[in-house]
Amino acid sequence: MRGATFSFISLPEHPCSYREGQSSRMTLLFNRNQKGESKLIDRETNFHLMREHGFFHNQNMPFLFTCKDCNSCVPLRINTERIKPSKSREKRQNKFLDRFEPHFITPEDVTDEHFRLFANYLVDRHPKSGMNEMSREQFLDEAFKFSHGFEMRDTENADKPVS
Numbered sequence: 001m002r003g004a005t006f007s008f009i010s011l012p013e014h015p016c017s018y019r020e021g022q023s024s025r026m027t028l029l030f031n032r033n034q035k036g037e038s039k040l041i042d043r044e045t046n047f048h049l050m051r052e053h054g055f056f057h058n059q060n061m062p063f064l065f066t067c068k069d070c071n072s073c074v075p076l077r078i079n080t081e082r083i084k085p086s087k088s089r090e091k092r093q094n095k096f097l098d099r100f101e102p103h104f105i106t107p108e109d110v111t112d113e114h115f116r117l118f119a120n121y122l123v124d125r126h127p128k129s130g131m132n133e134m135s136r137e138q139f140l141d142e143a144f145k146f147s148h149g150f151e152m153r154d155t156e157n158a159d160k161p162v163s
Contacts, residue, residue: 006030010066017126018073029055029062051077099156105149107140114151115139 007030016024029050054075055062065073085093105114115136122132 015128016067016070017129019070022070023067025066025068026063027066029064099154100152101155102150102152105151107149110140110149112136114149 008027009030010025010027013023013025016022018024050062053064055064056073056075067073118139119132119134122129122134126132
């Protein structure tokens with residue numbers, strides 16, 4: 001990362017996909033090489049830097065929301081290893097885990113059902129977004145390149161995914 005030069009390009013305001021009636025502005029992050037040429041930053045190389053500074057990514061486009069008078073969609077990072085649950089929380093969690101079966105999924109585990117669940121989320125949550133055109137292959141690349149899939153099933157209704 002040493003010697004890297006970054007450029008930011010702020011896009012025009014558009015309707016916010018998170019808060020109805022609000023407008024949103026995205027700022028894209030570009031990497032400028034020594035010749036002064038700009039290109040979208042390489043997520044694979046700079047993922048941790050982007051995450052530390054709160055960047056989101058949509059497919060291969062790293063961005064920040066830079067909205068006037070709003071910071072509702074600032075990403076939250078939680079260090080789960082430092083959380084110490086209370087006894088009552090552990091009891092509730094154990095009761096929950098008796099009924100729901102959580103497990104991590106890998107790209108090889110992904111079914112059409114997982115993709116449909118994701119596609120339905122996009123249509124419901126981001127109806128006017130280009131993300132709705134994401135293919136199954138793009139979904140696999142996006143969902144698992146820098147994160148883990150996690151699935152929960154209700155053991156009483158195993159044919160229906162919970163999340």
